[in-house]
Amino acid sequence: MKIVFLGTGSVILTGRNQAGILMEIGKKKLLFDCGAGVAVSLAKIGYTPYEIDYLFMTHFHPDHSIDFVTLVTDRGFRKRTLKVYGPIGLKKFTKIFYTKLYPELDSFLKCFEYLELNEVKKNFELNEREFKISSSPTKHTEFSLAYRIETKNKVILYSGDTGECEEVINLGKNVDIAILECSFPSKKVAVTPNHLYPEACGRMAKRMNAKKLVLMHFFPSCEKKEREILSRVKKFFDGEVVLAKDGIEMIVE
Ligand SMILES: [Zn+2]
Ligand SMILES: [Zn+2]
Numbered sequence: 312m313k314i315v316f317l318g319t320g321s322v323i324l325t326g327r328n329q330a331g332i333l334m335e336i337g338k339k340k341l342l343f344d345c346g347a348g349v350a351v352s353l354a355k356i357g358y359t360p361y362e363i364d365y366l367f368m369t370h371f372h373p374d375h376s377i378d379f380v381t382l383v384t385d386r387g388f389r390k391r392t393l394k395v396y397g398p399i400g401l402k403k404f405t406k407i408f409y410t411k412l413y414p415e416l417d418s419f420l421k422c423f424e425y426l427e428l429n430e431v432k433k434n435f436e437l438n439e440r441e442f443k444i445s446s447s448p449t450k451h452t453e454f455s456l457a458y459r460i461e462t463k464n465k466v467i468l469y470s471g472d473t474g475e476c477e478e479v480i481n482l483g484k485n486v487d488i489a490i491l492e493c494s495f496p497s498k499k500v501a502v503t504p505n506h507l508y509p510e511a512c513g514r515m516a517k518r519m520n521a522k523k524l525v526l527m528h529f530f531p532s533c534e535k536k537e538r539e540i541l542s543r544v545k546k547f548f549d550g551e552v553v554l555a556k557d558g559i560e561m562i563v564e
Contacts, residue, residue, distance in 0.1 A: 314333070316556065319555045329377070332490065334460060340362055344375040365395075366382065367458055379395075383409075384416060386422060431446050444458055446458050447478040448478050449470060457469060473492065480515055491516065495533065497510075513547030521550060525552075
């Protein structure tokens with residue numbers, strides 16, 4: 312499989328796109344979150360956004376969801392179905408966009424005809440031929456989600472936004488790669504308990520028994536603090552740690 316980090320920033324803008332990860336598993340293309348910049352970046356690196364088969368949203372904060380509208384509107388013109396999975400509230404969230412904010416799009420493009428909306432509830436499991444996806448709640452918003460992606464021989468965890476929590480640790484047990492948010496460079500500057508900082512990422516990866524840890528979702532306070540972030544993570548986790556940048560690719564065989 313191939314993982315492409317399309318957006319590694321967060322809600323306060325830096326030079327990074329907001330959250331978004333592409334996973335190519337066999338012929339299937341899965342997108343996880345779609346904050347600002349993600350849809351256009353897909354096209355820039357050679358993907359046609361309408362070829363995305365699945366979109367998995369972790370929650371509806373704009374830095375994870377605002378390009379949903381971009382993708383869906385594109386679908387209306389392309390006439391190809393997008394399977395969308397997201398927290399409870401996904402149907403309401405989508406409806407507000409296309410019946411309240413942009414009603415002309417719905418009546419003209421019939422976007423809903425090209426959407427398969429699935430709200431992820433407790434004990435969710437999606438079993439496809441090429442992969443299996445399961446989910447857990449995270450400590451961020453009422454219905455926010457993390458996802459576990461299993462292929463024939465590899466397992467990946469994507470946390471979305473979360474504070475340090477048992478549910479995400481349990482979901483990520485023995486993963487090959489844990490992709491965690493790391494909003495702040497230290498606990499001292501963490502403005503909320505519902506996000507992670509390096510020591511918390513290290514502890515979570517250690518307790519998951521993850522082989523590799525990839526960090527993303529950086530607030531501006533993280534920029535130019537790579538060495539400090541790495542040394543704080545490594546106090547708790549001695550596996551490989553990567554601070555993701557927009558556009559990096561990982562081939563996971
Ligand atoms: Zn976020
Ligand atoms: Zn959030």
